[in-house]
Amino acid sequence: MTRFALTLEFDGRPFMGLQRQSHGPSVQQSVEDAAFALTGQATIMHAAGRTDAGVHALGMKAHIDIEKPFTPFQFMEGMNARLRPHPIAVVACEIVPDDWHARFACIGRAYVYRIVNRRAPLTLERGKAWQVAKPLDEVAMHRAAQSLIGLHDFTTFRSAHCQSGSPIKTLDRLDVRREGETVLIEAEARSFLHHQVRSMVGCLALVGMGRWKEHQMAEALEARDRQVLGLNAPPDGLYFVNAVYPAN
Incomplete structure (x- = not known):
């Protein structure tokens, strides 16, 4: 299992917020769906913060755990291809230790x-x-x-x-x-x-x-x-x- 730290940029207008919602689309759902399309693996995205409906991001940090082998560049490129046409982009990607957490490690x-x-x-x-x-x-x-x-x-x-x-x-x-x-x-x-x-x-x-x-x-x-x-x-x-x- 590899933990990837992602830096996300997104336009918040089409979403009910970053966190997955039962009543509408979210950034989290879109990222998790893209990861599933790329890897065939169901996974959960954890983010540094939670944004409301209509709020945007230029540098939201998140992490996601993937079983299949990818380089950071391959994973970023694959995710961006599958995030279209959602207004979300992975602008940076790196491998981090298994105990690194986008939310709880954030200071x-x-x-x-x-x-x-x-x-x-x-x-x-x-x-x-x-x-x-x-x-x-x-x-x-x-x-x-x-x-x-x-x-x-x-x-x-x-x-x-x-x-x-x-x-x-x-x-x-x-x-x-x-x-x-x-x-x-x-x-x-x-x-x-x-x-x-x-x-x-x-x-x-x-x-x-x-x-x-x-x-x-x-x-x-x-x-x-x-x-x-x-x-x-x-x-x-x-x-x-x-x-x-x-x-x-």
Whole structure:
């Protein structure tokens, strides 16, 4: 048995999420079906994170165990051939030790959220970014974001359906910057609560539009109350970009 670590890129729009679902297509099901078509072996894919319906990935880490002999290049090429026409690609593949686990060995996860800040409708990026027509003050958004850095109770920014045992998380990074008409929010932590990034982004957008004062981000955090959440951003602009593992 060989354990392959895969780096996946996918467009989340056609899927109900990454994890296999009983009520619709998922990234996990598509990858497992491709592996079965390639090897004739039923197997289970384990991923570094779980993404909601409509959320995308540029560098989702996953692993899968295969009995038949393949080189990493052969397995990647075979998987990509059988993943078509699904908008999923294996962009990197390597053999890892049998005790390496994409989820449990992961010590850091990174997301980026993309807001296109313009009045004209989205065409090429529809479904791949959140369009906000009102001008955004990304500098104010960045300042407000810094109040969320560190160890906190993130109940306000946690979905009511979150299955995590505790709302307490350590947020390592939350930066806001602009590239032309695109505002990028970059978040890093060991792990995140369900909807945490989208909830933080939604409230930061309120700051950027001038509907919230900067200090209201800290006040919302301290409230520990989902009812005070100002806005939950749509999934369109959210991308899982990187999973971090110990060097060894």
